[in-house]
């Protein structure tokens with residue numbers, strides 16, 4: 001096949017750049033994006049070629065920006081798509097699926113998708129050190145995958161993250177640096193560091209490559225539905241990359257002749273305490289106004305989202321919508337998903353399900369439609385969100401009598 005990746009291209013002025021660790025256009029400061037040779041890819045890709053591929057996100061390698069064999073993420077992706085019958089009954093809808101990215105990935109969140117691509121690319125570029133600015137899940141994934149790929153690793157996080165997410169980075173033995181500030185402070189500092197140190201920052205200088213990994217979340221949904229796009233996909237947003245790439249994935253599969261023209265509405269979920277993308281949609285504005293985050297959904301607590309305006313455009317173009325979830329609604333939705341489908345998601349999943357419920361109640365999602373809810377992270381990493389919000393266990397002496405007595409009170 002001819003080269004599938006032509007280089008990079010500015011999303012604003014379309015100026016072209018070579019395939020290098022660059023992320024901003026020097027002329028208009030627009031973000032750079034991978035520029036594919038779709039004509040060449042179309043000749044070699046088919047449903048059958050994908051189905052013959054590995055049971056990982058690399059089955060879509062033809063539409064991912066690496067040149068050689070993947071060096072990372074061999075066990076990431078191809079997570080379950082679950083028909084959620086109990087949840088359908090609870091929500092009063094006819095056909096609802098959970099795309100469950102909280103399991104099967106090495107670090108139990110959808111970030112293993114983006115990191116698989118970013119670190120494979122970092123190796124191709126010859127970097128020996130990788131890094132990231134993270135709200136937690138990205139840190140876990142970069143740290144774990146750096147260990148696998150034998151790369152040095154520096155992790156930058158807000159100092160007040162959930163302990164589960166801090167330990168789930170430290171265990172892989174990277175250098176972890178907690179910053180006394182918000183994610184947006186961490187990100188600003190990292191952008192300065194990226195200009196001075198020859199490191200591959202997954203979500204800064206490698207961002208154009210990193211972001212492409214998100215597309216596989218949606219490719220899998222389509223393939224798992226028997227090569228059909230659903231009527232609705234609901235996903236959470238932090239920096240807005242996943243939402244944007246769900247839109248791109250739908251377009252690419254159609255462009256490659258793999259599916260009919262999709263009519264999927266893409267909906268975005270954010271917390272009320274940090275919802276700059278949803279605010280823009282609700283206010284019908286063209287700007288994403290930064291906010292100061294205050295929410296238990298820390299993985300989504302990005303007040304100044306890098307892809308905010310593109311996420312807004314993706315949702316609008318698809319005919320989708322956005323909603324906020326309060327902290328109480330997030331917890332309630334986490335419990336609903338657990339008690340109906342046996343899935344323990346983190347706060348971000350609570351945001352997504354709470355927002356799905358609202359969009360159904362508002363009539364923005366028709367009860368007869370085919371709905372896919374994106375669950376992107378695992379609840380064991382954010383247990384403190386449920387502390388004092390679930391009942392205490394019953395404590396008894398190890399005696400049958402004690403148990404019998406307890407039974408009379410239940």
Ligand SMILES: *Cc1c(COP(=O)(O)O)cnc(C)c1O
Pocket residue numbers: 109110111137138214236237238239240241242243299300346348349376377
């Ligand atoms: C990072 C993250 C997202 C969304 O990320 P974007 O920056 O919007 O691509 C969603 N869910 C979880 C659990 C995450 O960690």
